[in-house]
Amino acid sequence: MDLSDLAFLMGGELPEDNGNDWRGIWVVAEPTPDGVSRVSRQMMSKARELGDRLGTRVEAVLLGADESAAAILGQLGADTVYFSGEEELGADAWVETLANLLTDKRPEIVLLAFSPLGREVAPRVAQRLKTGLVADVQGLDLDEAERLLVATRESFGGRSLAAITCPTARPQMATVHPNAFREVDPDHTRSFEVVPINASEATSRVRVISQESGAVSVPLERARVVVCGGKGLGGPEGGRLLHELAQALGGHVAGTRGAVEAGYVASENEVSARGTSIAPDLYIGVGVSGSMDHTDAMRQSRLIVAINQNADAPLVSLADIALVGNLHEILPALTRVLSTKTTPRQIATHA
DSSP: OOOHHHHHHTTOOOEEEETTOOOOEEEEEEEEETEEEEEHHHHHHHHHHHHHHTOOEEEEEESOHHHHHHHHHHTTSSSSSEEOSSSSHHHHHHHHHHHHHHHHHOHHHHHESSSSHHHHHHHHHHHTHHHHHHHHEEEEEETTTTEEEEEEETTTTEEEEEEEEOSSSSSEEEOOOOTTTOOOOOHHHHEEEEEEEHHHOOOOOOOOOOOOOOOOOGGGGGGGGEEEOOOOOHHHHHHHHHHHHHHHHTOOEOOOOOHHHHHHSSSBBBBSSBBBBBSSEEEESSSSOOOOOHHHHTTTTTTTEEEOOTTTTHHHHHHHHHSSHHHHHHHHHHHHHHHHHHHHHHHHHOO
16 A cells, blocks of 8 residues: 555545655654653664665754754764754744755655654644655665655554555655664764754744643653563462562563453553563563564564573574573572672663
């Protein structure tokens, strides 16, 4: 399916543009207090890969951040980074600034995060530019001969995948699901250009009345250490051992769809197509068989450890380290060693 088909079904058409003078891949990055968001860094790694395949420049735009944050994007693969230092820009300012920049610079591919900001900004920018947008993609590939972005997203509740292209209008736009791609380490020796720009002065139509702060825990999709249980936990005792190991590691507890449906793990901690996608530094799967529904949601983990009694389980083959045996013997031993020999911070760093 392509976006021309969708436009026809909706009673309209996308404008034709052969794209010959649209070149380059752009990442619209989002600022955080300590630099740029994790999904922005993940998008940069994929954009650099795609840019190398197409033989084109990779550029980034970052609004509401300083030059040091912009430099992070250059170290992750951007050839040019456009940034503005204005703080607390509203969505209207993002839309105006991006629409003007994209019209002027004419990149062929634009990636944004499937985040609250990206979900508000991306469709409005796409409408301004009269182009298509694929939302919440989990995979990106190329038809290099046609210079087409092939965006893959789940459909029918995760039971199938749809590959979508935008063959006529430009730029080709997509919002990227968090943890769809693995973040690469920055290269501090890369050469890149940082270009300051002035953000639009568009007045936001949303006014903040008040703000309240409170204790906020790190969400599962940003966790650096995840201990995940499957149906192989076997019951409440396995769930208890899972929580104790996670506590010893200073990590998050998660579960497969089967573990959640069996009541071993809370539903908000489900790692699956319908749940959360993760990309921790350390993933430990306990009693996890390794169905595609689950592995697609955790495949980007840096170090994968499988603990399973079945040596032929798919996750054992995927794992970097596999411990084959009874989890009721392995988990207490691991927890005991971790609790007495090191701290959670040390484990997370070493992983």
